[in-house]
Amino acid sequence: MSGPLLALEHVNRTFKVKGQTIKAVDDINLNIQAGEVLCLVGESGCGKTTTGKMIAGLLPTSSGSILYRGKDISRLTNKDHKEYRLGVQMVHQDPYASLNPIQTIYQILAAPLQHHRFTRGEAETKRRVCELLEIVDLTPPDDYLDKYPHQLSGGQRQRISVARALTVLPQFIVADEAVSMVDVSIRISLLKMFARLKDEMGVGVLLITHDLALAKYFAWEGRIGVMYLGRIVEIGRAREIVDHPQHPYTQVLLSAIPEADPDVTRAKKRIQLRSMDMPSLLQLPTGCPFHPRCPVFAGEVCEKVVPLLKKADWGSDAACHLVQAHES
């Protein structure tokens, strides 16, 4: 099949809070190919979770459209809609809140299999549940079937969430901060599991995270999109973004990250912002949303004109007047 699996076209999302309108996501355009790994990175309140929820169909867009296999997800026929709902699954952040505490692991995983008739009969369902548990490295599966979520650790629960998402053979998984609540020593094994899903089953992943170092690791062959105040300000190949960031916001973020090496982190050059305060979403800055804090602020053009992403021929694509002026 040609064309992207998912396409976001001028997607906006606003929320009404106490009579005021908050722009959470502002004009996002994005193509995601089948089997692609993409990380959305940004600080809290930048709209990354809202974007993920809209892609997973958990939140409607305010304007703009999201296309799944070329069709607008808000106007799908019943059959196409079901295909989309099964094709895009979500893994939530908190593995303590996202599993039903009064169901056993077997019940949690068998329900979608039976409901959508992926398996017939108890024996086949059980075989498939065991297969899924093996895919997410919970072995031997028999140890887990009759357990309840509270008997498992955070990392194990998150594996169950992933197994549940996989029951319906999705094309794409949206993972919202899926590893930030598990212990450091087992994070990498969870990420390796996601990577294996992509390699072996061709499942694409959108990982939403605030950790750029983790994003670089996870999206090694894929892309990173950096969000700020509802917009994607820079997007490109993961290693390109981290090693040669174009947008001043990405540069500031990277310079602020501490490194797990005493000499490196103490010698690291930190870029100072013009203002420490994140602007209110109620009163977004005019022009470039980053201009009140931007260390390379260039005056009028930044204050008045919103810089757009232009597809650059090489490397990453940054929504910044200065970068674009330099390139042209």
Add this chain to the structure above:
Amino acid sequence: MPEPVLSVRDLSIAYQARRGQVQAVRNMSFDVQRGETVALIGESGSGKTTVALGLMHLLPSTARVFGGRVIYRRHSNGSSPAERETEVLSLKGDNLRRFRWQECAMVFQSALNALNPVLRISEHFADTAKAHGYLSGYRQTTALRERSLKLLSMVRLDPEQVWRSFPHELSGGMRQRVLIALALLLEPQLLILDEPTTALDILTQRNIMEVLKDLRGQLGFSMLFISHDLALAAELADRVATVYAGRIIEIGDVRTIFRNPHHPYTIGLIKAVPTLTSDKSSLISVPGSPPDLIQLPTGCKFHPRCPLADERCRREDPELTELESGHKVACWHWPEAREVLKVYQA
């Protein structure tokens, strides 16, 4: 060697749970020297916060201190010997109140819950001073105000504006900085920071780190820094202690711990954190999961996850032994500990 500000010896703390006793802290010993920053690193549930709460007498009612001593030494200016020693665990009443905040102050993780929502920031400062008899009395209101505003500007806040604000009018990072300023109001010698930047964004975290480094340079207090973020410990600490299942399993100079760790767990933990410069293939994960603190494994508590474990590890719990000056590790197999990397990577 001058005497340390804080000496913790064989401290043991357990929580009573329905299933049995949760052994959160077991025989923990460490020192904090004057002006020094010691970082306790470890995963959630390793007991690092319980130690801090134990030091401040802030444990919940289900917890009990089973043994050990905590000695705090007040130093006057200069390098004179300690003025007096305090047995922290037996403090009561007024003496405990004097120890808290005036000698040892704590900055908590969640800045939103640590401030009273119906009091202005100015009232938080006034209340604290009054409760501890510091610059109290009608005549000293101006002096208190001046000191508070100075502290607020030291943590890079706009003092006049913040002074009049309510907590909800400030962002998370601003509240955390208010808490740091407030903690320093009574000139404590020791500041305990429990995950001070955990819920904050990366740019706010950077700001707090810079503030802490600044203040430490200007005021010269000691810090006990509790974090699961190794990179923050690498940046701030003079010495680092790895905590696993309620015990310190390795302690040493920050460079030694990060460059030349000798406990299989420390080695794994450091290599498990992705960094901007690290290569994809160098990252590893430690197999298994942290132990059940109610039914601890026999022998070395790390042995079920350790690739080097043998019969002796299953039987006997290793003590901290000194490898070189100041670097201690609790592992029977420390000479070949680096071997675990090959196993973790596979």
